[in-house]
Each structure stands twice: as structure tokens, then as C-alpha cells.
Amino acid sequence: MTVQTVVTLGLDVAYFAVFVLTLRQYLRRPERVTLAVVLVFASLAIVLAASAVRTVVPLLGAILGVVSLPAFIAHPLLVLWLVHQFRPVSRTLLVAGIVAFGGLCAAIVVLSAIGVASLDPAVVAALVVGFLLYFVALELRAAFGFAIEARRRAGTSRARLATAAFATTLMGVAVVVLVAGGVLAAGSDVAGGVTIIAELMALVAGLGYLVAFAPSPFVQRFAQQSIAYDFIRDLNVIPEGSSEQIWDLLSRTAVRASGARQAIVRLDPSTDGRPKRSESPEPGVRLLEVPLVSDRWPSGVMELEIVGRPLFVQDDLQLIRLLADRAVRGAERAEYEREREDMIAELRAASAAKSDFLASMSHELRTPLNAIIGFSELLLDGDPDGIDPETVVEYGGHIHESGLHLLELINEVLDLAKVEAGRLDLRPVAFDLAGLLQQTVETMAPLAERKHLSVKVEHEHDVHLVADPSRIRQVVFNLLSNAIKFTPEFGAIRLTTGRSEKEVWLVVSDTGPGIAEADRDRIFGAFEQGQTPAGNKVDGTGLGLALARRFIEAHGGRLELASTVGVGSAFTVHLPTEASVTGARVAPPATPGVPRVLVIEDDPGAAELLRLYLESAGFSTAVTASGLEGLAWAAELRPDAIVLDILLPDTDGWDVMQRLKRDARTQAIPVLVVSVIDDRPLGLALGAIDYFVKPVVRESLLEALGRLTFTTKVKTRVVTALVVDADPDAAERYRELLEPEGFRVVAVQEGMAAIHGAAELRPDLVLLDLLLPDVDGFEVVARLKADPATSDIPIWVTTPEGLDARDKERLNGNVLGIVQRGDAALAALRAWLDPLAGSRSKADAA
Amino acid sequence: MTAPAVILAIEDEPRNAALLRAALRPDSFELHVATSLGDGRAWLAERTPDVILLDRHLPDGDGLDLVRELRAAPGGAAQRILLVTASVLSIDREAATEAGCDAFIAKPINVHGLIEEIRRQLAR
Numbered sequence: 001m002t003v004q005t006v007v008t009l010g011l012d013v014a015y016f017a018v019f020v021l022t023l024r025q026y027l028r029r030p031e032r033v034t035l036a037v038v039l040v041f042a043s044l045a046i047v048l049a050a051s052a053v054r055t056v057v058p059l060l061g062a063i064l065g066v067v068s069l070p071a072f073i074a075h076p077l078l079v080l081w082l083v084h085q086f087r088p089v090s091r092t093l094l095v096a097g098i099v100a101f102g103g104l105c106a107a108i109v110v111l112s113a114i115g116v117a118s119l120d121p122a123v124v125a126a127l128v129v130g131f132l133l134y135f136v137a138l139e140l141r142a143a144f145g146f147a148i149e150a151r152r153r154a155g156t157s158r159a160r161l162a163t164a165a166f167a168t169t170l171m172g173v174a175v176v177v178l179v180a181g182g183v184l185a186a187g188s189d190v191a192g193g194v195t196i197i198a199e200l201m202a203l204v205a206g207l208g209y210l211v212a213f214a215p216s217p218f219v220q221r222f223a224q225q226s227i228a229y230d231f232i233r234d235l236n237v238i239p240e241g242s243s244e245q246i247w248d249l250l251s252r253t254a255v256r257a258s259g260a261r262q263a264i265v266r267l268d269p270s271t272d273g274r275p276k277r278s279e280s281p282e283p284g285v286r287l288l289e290v291p292l293v294s295d296r297w298p299s300g301v302m303e304l305e306i307v308g309r310p311l312f313v314q315d316d317l318q319l320i321r322l323l324a325d326r327a328v329r330g331a332e333r334a335e336y337e338r339e340r341e342d343m344i345a346e347l348r349a350a351s352a353a354k355s356d357f358l359a360s361m362s363h364e365l366r367t368p369l370n371a372i373i374g375f376s377e378l379l380l381d382g383d384p385d386g387i388d389p390e391t392v393v394e395y396g397g398h399i400h401e402s403g404l405h406l407l408e409l410i411n412e413v414l415d416l417a418k419v420e421a422g423r424l425d426l427r428p429v430a431f432d433l434a435g436l437l438q439q440t441v442e443t444m445a446p447l448a449e450r451k452h453l454s455v456k457v458e459h460e461h462d463v464h465l466v467a468d469p470s471r472i473r474q475v476v477f478n479l480l481s482n483a484i485k486f487t488p489e490f491g492a493i494r495l496t497t498g499r500s501e502k503e504v505w506l507v508v509s510d511t512g513p514g515i516a517e518a519d520r521d522r523i524f525g526a527f528e529q530g531q532t533p534a535g536n537k538v539d540g541t542g543l544g545l546a547l548a549r550r551f552i553e554a555h556g557g558r559l560e561l562a563s564t565v566g567v568g569s570a571f572t573v574h575l576p577t578e579a580s581v582t583g584a585r586v587a588p589p590a591t592p593g594v595p596r597v598l599v600i601e602d603d604p605g606a607a608e609l610l611r612l613y614l615e616s617a618g619f620s621t622a623v624t625a626s627g628l629e630g631l632a633w634a635a636e637l638r639p640d641a642i643v644l645d646i647l648l649p650d651t652d653g654w655d656v657m658q659r660l661k662r663d664a665r666t667q668a669i670p671v672l673v674v675s676v677i678d679d680r681p682l683g684l685a686l687g688a689i690d691y692f693v694k695p696v697v698r699e700s701l702l703e704a705l706g707r708l709t710f711t712t713k714v715k716t717r718v719v720t721a722l723v724v725d726a727d728p729d730a731a732e733r734y735r736e737l738l739e740p741e742g743f744r745v746v747a748v749q750e751g752m753a754a755i756h757g758a759a760e761l762r763p764d765l766v767l768l769d770l771l772l773p774d775v776d777g778f779e780v781v782a783r784l785k786a787d788p789a790t791s792d793i794p795i796w797v798t799t800p801e802g803l804d805a806r807d808k809e810r811l812n813g814n815v816l817g818i819v820q821r822g823d824a825a826l827a828a829l830r831a832w833l834d835p836l837a838g839s840r841s842k843a844d845a846a
Numbered sequence: 847m848t849a850p851a852v853i854l855a856i857e858d859e860p861r862n863a864a865l866l867r868a869a870l871r872p873d874s875f876e877l878h879v880a881t882s883l884g885d886g887r888a889w890l891a892e893r894t895p896d897v898i899l900l901d902r903h904l905p906d907g908d909g910l911d912l913v914r915e916l917r918a919a920p921g922g923a924a925q926r927i928l929l930v931t932a933s934v935l936s937i938d939r940e941a942a943t944e945a946g947c948d949a950f951i952a953k954p955i956n957v958h959g960l961i962e963e964i965r966r967q968l969a970r
Contacts, residue, residue, distance in 0.1 A: 359935055363903070366932035370953040371861040377957045378868055395868065398861045 004192065007199045012048045014206035019045040021214030029314060036082035037213055043078055044206075046071040066112065070105045073131070076138035077101050079168055083145030086259075093141065100134045125183075132179055139172030154256035156224050156319070157312045160212045167208030174201035224319045227257050231323050235330055241338040243331035250327040251302060254290070257316045260304035261285065267297040288313070290320055294328050296335060360527035364409055364542070368402035375399050408605050412543040415604075416526060419550040426468040426554060429626065429650045433463040433472070433504055437495055439647040440476045443676050444484060452490045455480075459497040465504045465577045469649025470602045470625040471551040472575070475559075476506070478544040479571050483510040486569075503557070504577055509570035515563040523561075524549045597705065598639035599623045600630035600656065601674070602649050606694065610643055610674065613698045619705070627651040631659055634666045641705055644688070646675035654686060661687045668817050668828050672704055685805045689815065706792065722763040723747040724754040724780065725798070726773055730821070734767060737826055751775035755783050758790045766795045767829075769821060778810055798825040850876040851968050854895040856886040856912070857930070858904050862953070866899065869957045875964075882906045890916075894925070897964055900947075902931040902938070910945040917946040926967040930955060 019041040026034040050068030053060060077097045080089055107127055111119070146165035150158050178198035185194050211219055231253045238245045251263035285307050292300035302324060306313065375395040379387070418424045437457050448455045476495075483493045491511040498505055515523060527542040552559045556576045563569035597614050601607040602625035611621045622637060624630050627648040634642060642660070646653035653673060660666045673683040673691045680691040690704040721743045723731045731747030738745050746761060748754050751772040758766060766784065770777030777797060784790045797811055798821040811818060819828040853870060857863045858881045870877045878895070880886040883906045886898075898916075900909040909929065916922040929942045932953040942950045949963050 359933070362934065363932040366934070366953045367859055367862065370932065370955055371859075371865050373954040374862075374865040374869065374957055378865075381957075391868075394864075398864055402861055 004196050004199070007196055007203060008051075011199055011203045011206060012052060014203060014210055015041060015044045015048050018206065018209045018214055021210075025214070033082070033085045036078065036085050040075065040078045040082055041209070041213075043071045043075040047075075066109075069108050073101055073104050073108075073135075076135050076142065076172070079142040080138050080145075083142045083149075087145045087149055089141065089145065097134070097138055100130075104131055104134065128179060128183055132176055135175050136172045139168050139175075143168035143172070149259070153259045154227055156215070156220055156227075157257065157259065157316055160215060160312055163208045164212035167205040167212060170201050170205040170208065174198045174205060177201060220315065227253060227319060228323065231326075235326070238330070238334075241334050241341065243334040243338075246327050246331045246334060250324060253323055254302060254304060254320045257320055258288075258304055258306065258313050260288070260306045260313075262305050264303045264305070265292065265300070266303060267292065267300040288317065290317065290324050292324055292328050294332055296332060297328075300328075357526055360542075361413065364527060365406065368406045368409070371402040372399050372406070404605075404609070407608065409543070411604055411608060412547055415547055416543060416550070419547070419554060424471075424551070424554050426471065427626070428466045428468050428555075429628070430464055430466050431469045431650050433465055433497055433506065434459040436469060436473055436649065437476060437497065437506070439652075440473060440480060441495065443647065444477070444480050447481070447484050448493065451484065451487070453484060453487055453493055454491075455493045455495070457495045459495075460499060463497045463499055463504050465499075465575055467555050467575055470604070471555070473602060473649060474604075475548040475551050475573065476508075478548045479508040479573075482544065482571075483508055483512065483569075486510065486512040488512070499577065502576060504575050506573040506575075507570050508573075509568060511568040514565035514567055515561065515569050516565055520561055520563065524559075594618065594620045595640040596620045596622065596637065598630065598634055598637060598642045598669075600627060600642065600648065600653070601625065601645040602647070603645070606645070606674075610696075610701075613696075613701060614643075614705070617702045617705070625649065627653065627656040630656055631663075631666075634660055634669060635663060638665065639669060642669055642671045643701075644671050644673050644675075646673060646677045646679075646683075654682065657683070657686045657688060664827065668819070670817065672701070674701070681809055685809045687808070687818070689817070720744045720746060720761060720763040721765040721767055722754065722757055722761060723767045724751070724772065724777075725749065725767070725769040726771060727769075730769065733826060734829070737829060749773070751777070751780045754780050755787075755790075758784055758793060759787060762789070763793060766793055767798065768795055768815075769798045778807075781811060781815060796829070798822075850874055851896040851964070852876045852878075852893070853897050853899060853964070854878050854880065854886065854889060854893075855899040855930075856880045856883065856904065856909060857899070857901045858882060859901075862901075865955075865957075869960065870964075883909065883912055886912060897926040897928060897967055899928050899930050899951075899964075902929065902933050910941060910947075913942075913945040913947055926970070928963060928967065930960070 019038070022034065022037045022041055026038045047068045050064040050071075054064050080094065080097060083089060084094065104127075111127075143165045146161050146168060150161035150165060153161060175198070177194060181194035181198065231249065234249050235246065238249065247265040247267075251265055254260065254263040285305055288304040288306055290302040290304065292302060294300060302320075304320075375398050379392065379395050382391075415424070434457075437459065441455055441457055445455065480493070480495070487493060487510045493508070493510045496507045496509070524545050526546045549559045552573055552575065557574045560572045560574070561569065562572070595618075597619045599607055599610050599614070599621055601610060601623065604625075607623050607625065611623055614621050619640075622633055622639065624633060625648075628650050630642070630644070630648075633639075644653045644656060648656070653675060657671055657673075660669065660671060667687075670689045671687060673688045674694060674696045675683075675692075676694045678693045680693075683691040692701060692704075721734070721738055723734045723745055725731050725734075725747070726749050728747070728749065731745070731749075735745040735747070743765075746757065746763065748757050749772075751774045754766070754768065754772075755775075757763075768777050768780055772780070775783075777799075781795055781797070784793060784795065795815040797815045797818045799807075799818055808818060817828070819825045850872065851874070853875050855863065855866045855877060857866060857879060863879045863881070866879065867877060878889060880889055883904050886900075890898075900912065902909040909931070913927055913929070916925050916927065923946075927947050928949045928951055929947040930951045930953065931938065931942075934952040939950050948967055951960055951963060
């Protein structure tokens with residue numbers, strides 16, 4: 001076997017291998033660019049196959065020449081077309097190439113028809129030179145295209161494209177050597193050598209093509225290693241916690257490896273659908289997606305924008321996927337690291353906030369305690385006889401006020417703690433926000449008037465919502481009292497409400513000093529207090545806004561602040577109209593033998609104070625903030641007395657009183673009104689036995705209740721009832737009713753006898769009919785109340801029909817109850833005695 | 847009988863100011879109450895008290911700022927300054943010492959203790 005045979009055989013094997021391998025690639029992934037590659041090597045394969053066949057079957061030479069020569073001539077054109085797929089070549093050059101190809105093919109047809117020998121050698125030489133020029137020009141142009149593309153790319157692609165450029169150049173040179181050398185050395189001894197040199201060059205080119213277009217995995221991996229090396233090196237110097245830099249590195253590497261125009265990382269941790277692409281790519285640009293698989297970004301991808309049909313992208317994608325996985329892990333760690341740092345910072349801040357809160361709390365508690373302890377020390381140290389009463393009252397007043405302040409503080413801190421622990425007990429009911437606003441504004445009116453502030457309420461006709469009215473009232477009260485505190489004299493405050501489909505809003509705006517941008521978040525913190533424009537300390541706990549915001553948020557709403565320094569502030573409450581309504585509460589159980597007072601009061605501070613007053617005087621209490629709940633509890637508990645506020649969240653105290661008086665179970669229960677609303681006549685006319693305007697004085701309240709405590713005396717000894725009725729039968733009926741209950745009944749028929757009898761007997765109860773023969777019942781009530789000996793005896797009045805409001809007013813405040821005479825009176829009295837009997841029998845059993 | 851000691855108290859909380867008035871009787875002390883640092887400075891520009899009773903959380907700043915100012919002023923080292931405050935953490939006590947207070951009195955105050963401390967300072 002000669003050297004030439006070996007070289008030719010190698011050539012054949014190499015080019016067939018490239019052809020077969022690229023064909024396999026095309027069949028796996030049919031794309032125009034792989035088709036171009038197949039055609040390039042198909043042309044060479046045909047040439048080599050033809051020559052091989054010719055060696056075996058020489059007869060077929062002429063026919064094979066017709067096939068193989070055009071295929072050979074087509075080769076440079078096909079290579080150029082391949083380059084055109086990823087780096088567009090000028091149209092003129094392509095057209096010129098096609099024309100030249102056509103011309104050369106035609107010349108060959110003509111030559112084979114008429115024979116080379118018959119032609120002018122000059123023409124043959126011209127044809128050969130033309131062919132060489134055509135071949136070399138196109139091959140070099142194609143090699144140039146490969147080389148330029150190689151420069152743009154990195155790693156495997158770069159190496160493969162550079163190899164392709166080299167192989168293409170070598171191919172062109174080989175053909176020149178083969179043809180030109182063949183012609184020049186024709187007939188000489190070196191002719192065979194020239195052919196071998198040309199074939200060797202073609203063989204090297206073929207091996208180059210093999211490496212470029214069908215690389216073995218080993219070659220591929222070798223080239224990819226440099227990309228991976230660079231990537232890992234750069235990844236390692238990215239600081240902890242910086243996932244952005246990791247994504248940036250990944251996309252830069254992907255661009256280098258794939259020749260993409262750009263690579264965009266799209267992460268969407270929220271949806272599990274495909275992330276939104278901003279716009280579809282322009283024509284000629286393809287998008288390739290590399291998934292970024294992670295629990296954090298269920299739909300993360302990196303999009304490669306690829307222009308044209310670059311070579312080898314699919315192979316590079318494998319590497320890019322590998323690097324993407326590494327980047328995902330790095331970014332996950334970075335995110336984890338960042339979250340951990342955020343969490344640590346949050347915990348530190350929370351811990352610092354807790355310490356600050358405790359420090360503030362200590363400070364805020366000590367301030368009122370200073371007055372309490374200091375003044376009480378002064379009182380205790382003084383000579384008891386030497387201290388003048390005015391000093392005692394003054395010091396006592398300071399102690400009392402400081403105590404109230406402390407109580408308010410504690411209540412607010414407890415509320416705050418409840419909210420923070422998520423245990424705020426909201427009791428939503430449906431109510432009208434406009435009404436609540438009106439009531440609160442009325443309550444605060446004196447404070448506003450003192451500073452000559454105008455307070456306007458503007459509301460739509462229907463601002464009903466479901467929420468906890470006592471909490472909402474606290475919020476409104478707080479916002480309004482802040483507005484009053486901070487707005488200078490003659491300023492204006494506006495409360496505006498309205499509703500949209502799903503929410504009710506309320507704006508409290510003022511013409512105060514405004515709140516600087518820097519302070520706007522701070523003022524919602526605990527123990528943060530603003531100052532008045534004059535720099536004076538304002539009264540308050542510094543917890544109001546913190547609580548207000550949390551109360552509103554607990555309702556699923558939000559509290560917002562808008563403010564312009566020097567112009568004013570506006571706090572806006574947004575509340576959803578619907579909130580979940582929890583079930584009714586159960587009344588607290590009674591303590592046997594202890595008189596019970598039902599307190600219906602929605603202001604937590606006031607309710608607490610009443611509870612303390614009452615319990616310190618030996619009463620047990622049931623406290624509710626809701627008028628409707630109060631009614632239910634009154635019927636259920638049958639308390640010995642009811643302390644009723646007028647401004648209530650759900651219904652007002654007037655309504656509660658009327659309903660108490662209409663219900664047989666509750667009409668006899670004495671009601672004491674304690675309210676900021678000063679309308680004693682109305683309260684008494686509706687049936688209250690006494691009326692206090694807040695702030696209520698403990699002694700007055702207890703004195704009024706003391707008049708009722710005979711109900712408890714009944715439980716321990718025989719009590720006397722003085723019945724004053726012109727009708728002797730009436731006296732008999734009372735006796736039948738009362739004596740079994742342990743009363744001693746003394747009956748008189750005249751008013752004067754009643755007055756004297758009461759002074760003498762000191763009965764525990766007077767049952768007085770208004771129609772008497774000598775003096776009327778009003779007179780008797782007045783005389784009994786005027787005499788210190790009888791003034792604290794409770795009086796139960798029975799009346800003829802049609803007693804008007806003015807008459808009731810004359811009596812109320814002085815009497816325990818008013819009922820119509822006759823059977824109604826007995827029924828009411830019986831109803832009133834019912835709980836008494838109940839607790840008596842329980843006490844007996846005990 | 848000696849002339850009453852002149853005392854300037856800077857205290858913004860009205861009830862606590864009232865307590866000082868009640869505790870420091872006019873027969874032994876001539877008490878002036880300022881309700882802000884500004885008021886206090888204005889008063890100090892006119893007169894020099896024997897003792898200053900100073901709160902920390904004042905509407906126009908921290909009482910310790912005034913202590914530093916006074917200590918830095920000529921002859922300020924001799925001024926007797928008692929810090930009377932409800933901020934009683936150890937860090938607050940250290941800050942008071944650093945600023946140059948002569949004594950630290952924690953609220954709630956013991957009235958006798960306060961008077962004793964004032965007398966001790968006057969006797970120095």
C-alpha cells in the first residue's frame with residue numbers, strides 16, 4: 001500500500017465520518033443550520049465516494065465525474081451558505097458565487113461533451129484559474145466568517161469555530177495546491193508528490209472539520225472547562241448574600257458561551273405559572289429558555305435572546321444548564337444568608353424595642369407614682385391636727401389624679417399587650433359610625449371650646465359598619481383629643497366620613513403644626529409623644545396612637561397619616577364594612593349573698609373605675625360595654641341595681657332605660673345614670689332613680705346605691721315595709737305578698753301618718769300611693785327626703801293612671817321605682833322580689 | 847435663722863412640680879420652678895441658685911445637656927446640681943455621673959431623702 005493510498009483512505013474516512021456524524025446531528029435536531037453543515041460535508045462525501053467507486057469500477061468514471069465535479073464545485077458555495085446562516089454574507093457575493101457555480105458546471109458539461117483535448121489550452125487555463133479564484137475566494141470568505149464568529153464566542157464554540165476557520169482555509173489552500181500544482185507539474189516526477197501534499201492538507205482540514213462539527217465528548221469537555229473555570233473563579237469572589245451578582249455572572253457567562261445577544265434572568269417566587277415576558281422578541285430573534293429550578297423560584301428561567309442561527313448553541317446549552325444549577329444553589333444560599341441576616345437584625349431590633357419599652361414603662365409608671373408616694377408621704381408625716389383641710393384636699397387631689405393617670409396607663413399597656421399577643425377581644429356589632437362620631441364630638445366639645453376650636457362633623461347619611469364600637473370609639477376619641485391638644489387656639493378640626501363599596505373611611509384633620517416627615521412613623525410607636533407648638537408637654541400616656549393603629553389593624557383596616565408642616569395633619573381610618581361577628585358573651589356568675597350591680601359602660605377606664613368603686617364598697621359587679629348585652633344581662637342576672645352610661649356603641653342609654661322599664665323582668669331594677677351628658681330631667685323622666693354627670697364622685701354614687709342596700713338587709717334580718725295607701729285592701733294585698741318574703745308590713749292610710757310613722761318606725765322601705773286623702777304623695781316624698789332621719793329610706797311609688805312626665809320628674813331621683821297601682825304594682829313588686837327570694841333561698845341552703 | 851436656700855427646680859410635670867412646692871417649705875427653701883430648659887436657662891441668666899433640681903425628659907430637651915453647659919461655663923463646677931428623674935436604669939445613672947451631676951435622685955422620690963440630700967449639698 002502506497003503512502004497515497006493511506007492518505008486517500010484517511011481522507012475518505014475522515015470526511016465520511018464528518019458527514020455521517022453531522023447527518024446524525026441533523027436527524028436528531030433538524031434545523032436549517034445543521035442542514036447547511038450536512039450539505040457542506042455531503043458535497044465532499046460525494047466527491048470522495050465517486051473517486052473511490054471510480055477506482056473500483058473505472059467504467060463509471062465519466063458518469064461519476066458528472067456528479068462529483070459539480071458537487072466539488074458546490075462545496076465552497078455551501079460553506080459560504082453555512083456561514084451566512086449565522087453571519088449574513090453580502091447578497092452580491094452569494095449571487096456571484098451562484099452565477100460562477102452555474103458557469104463552471106456548464107463549462108464542465110461542455111468540456112465533457114467535446115473533450116478537453118480539442119480545446120484551446122488558453123481557454124482551459126482560463127477555466128482553471130477561474131475555478132481556483134472562485135474556490136479560494138469563497139473558502140477564504142467563509143473562513144473569515146468562522147473566525148469572526150469565533151472571536152465573539154467563548155469556550156467550546158470558540159475553539160470549534162476557530163478550528164472550522166482553519167480547516168476551511170486549509171481546504172482552499174489544498175485545492176489550490178492540488179489543481180495549480182497538478183497543472184504545473186503535469187507529467188513531471190513531482191506530480192504524485194503534489195497530490196499527496198494536497199491530500200494531506202485536505203486530510204488535516206477534514207480532521208479539523210471533525211473536531212469542529214462532530215467533536216468527541218472529550219474534546220467538547222476540554223473546551224468547556226475554561227468557561228466553567230472562569231465561572232467558578234468569579235462566583236467564588238462574589239460576596240455572601242448577593243444573589244444579583246450571581247445572576248449577573250450567569251447571564252454574562254451564558255452570553256459568552258452561546259453567542260446570545262443577551263441573557264435575562266426572570267425569577268418569580270410568587271406564581272407557579274410561567275413568568276411574564278415583557279414583550280415578544282422582534283423577528284429574527286429566538287428565545288431559548290434555561291430553567292432555574294428551585295423551590296424559591298418555581299418559575300425561574302433564564303432567557304437567551306439569540307439572533308440568527310448560531311452554530312453549536314445546543315451543545316453550549318448543556319454547559320449553561322450546568323452552570324445555571326450551580327448559580328441557583330449559590331443564589332439560594334445568598335438569599336438564605338440575607339434572610340438570616342434580616343431576621344437577626346429584626347430580632348435585635350425587637351429586643352432593643354422591648355428594652356426601650358421596659359425603660360419607658362418604668363419611667364412612665366414612676367412619674368405618677370412620684371406624686372402619689374410623695375404627697376401621701378407628706379400627708380402621713382404631717383401632724384394630723386395641724387394639716388389644714390384644704391391642703392389635705394389638694395394633696396388628695398394630686399394623688400387621685402395621678403392614680404387615675406396610672407390606671408389609664410395600665411389599661412392602655414394591657415390593651416397594647418393584648419394586641420401584640422394577638423389576643424385583643426374584639427366584639428363586633430353593627431353600628432352607625434356617624435352616631436358614634438357625633439357622641440364623641442359632643443363629649444369633647446368642652447375641651448375644644450376652651451381653646452376656641454371649631455369642630456365640624458361631615459358625614460354621609462349611612463355609615464354603618466360591623467366593628468367593635470368600643471375600640472373604634474377609643475380610636476376616634478384618641479384622634480380627636482390629639483387634634484384638640486395640638487391645634488392652636490381658634491383652629492379648626494374636621495371629621496369627615498364616607499363609604500365606598502367595601503370600606504368606611506374617617507378623616508380627622510386639623511390645622512395644627514403638622515408632623516415632620518421624619519416623625520411620621522415614630523409617632524405610632526409606644527411612649528412617643530409630640531409637643532405643642534409652644535414646646536409644652538401634653539397630657540397623655542403616649543400610647544394612644546400606637547393603640548389606635550393596632551385597633552384599626554385588628555379590624556383589618558389601616559390608619560394613615562398625611563401632614564404638611566405648618567398647615568395641619570389628617571389621620572385617615574379605613575375600615576372594612578364587614579368584620580366577623582363573634583357570639584354573645586355569657587354573664588359572669590353571681591356571688592351568693594352579695595348585692596350585684598350591673599355596669600353598662602363602654603369606656604374601659606370609666607368602667608374599671610366604677611368596678612373598683614363598687615367592689616370596694618362590697619358590691620359584686622358585672623360589666624358590659626354594650627347596651628344590648630346589658631339588657632340581656634339585666635333580664636338574666638336581675639341585678640340589685642344598674643349603673644348605666646348614656647353614650648353606648650350599639651344603642652344609647654335612653655333606649656336601654658326605656659326597654660328596661662318595659663320588660664316586666666327588669667322594670668323594677670333601679671337604674672343610676674352615669675354619663676358625660678348632662679340631661680338629668682330626661683334621665684329621671686325615663687325612670688332613672690338618680691343621675692350623675694361624669695366624672696362621678698365615688699361617695700355620691702355609693703350613697704345613692706346605699707339607699708338600695710336594704711335588699712341585702714332583707715337577707716339577714718326582718719325588714720319593715722311601711723305601706724301608705726288610702727285603700728285598706730291594697731295594704732292587705734301587699735301584706736300577702738311581702739310577709740312571706742320576710743317583710744314586716746305596717747300600713748297607714750294618710751300622708752301625715754306616713755310622715756310621722758316613717759320618722760318613728762324607720763322602715764326599710766316605704767310603699768307610697770300618690771292619691772291620699774290629706775297631703776298628696778309628692779308632698780310625702782318631699783317631706784321624707786327633707787328629714788335627715790328618713791331621707792335615706794327608699795320609697796316605692798304607686799300611681800294612678802296617666803302620670804305625666806313632669807310628675808315623674810318631680811319624683812325621680814327620690815324614689816326607688818314608680819309603678820301603676822293595682823295588680824301591676826303587685827306584679828312589679830313581685831318581679832322585683834324574685835331575685836331577692838332566689839338569693840335568699842340559696843343563702844339559706846348554703 | 848439663716849436665709850432660705852435658693853432652689854431652682856426644672857420640672858415639666860405639673861403634679862411633680864406641685865410635690866416639690868409642697869415638700870420644700872418656704873421657711874427653709876426659696877423654690878423657683880421652671881417648666882422647660884429654656885425657662886431654666888432664662889432664670890439662671892438672672893440668678894444663681896444654691897441648688898438645681900433637674901428633670902431629664904423635658905419638653906425642649908434632655909436635662910443633662912444643661913448640666914454639661916453649666917459645668918463648662920466659668921465657675922460652673924461649684925454649682926450644686928441634683929438630677930431628679932424617673933429614668934433610673936444603670937445607663938441613666940452613668941450618664942448623670944458623666945455629665946457631672948452631684949447626686950442622682952430616683953423618682954418616686956422620698957421627700958425626706960430629697961431634703962436631706964439638698965442639705966448635704968448645701969453643707970459642702
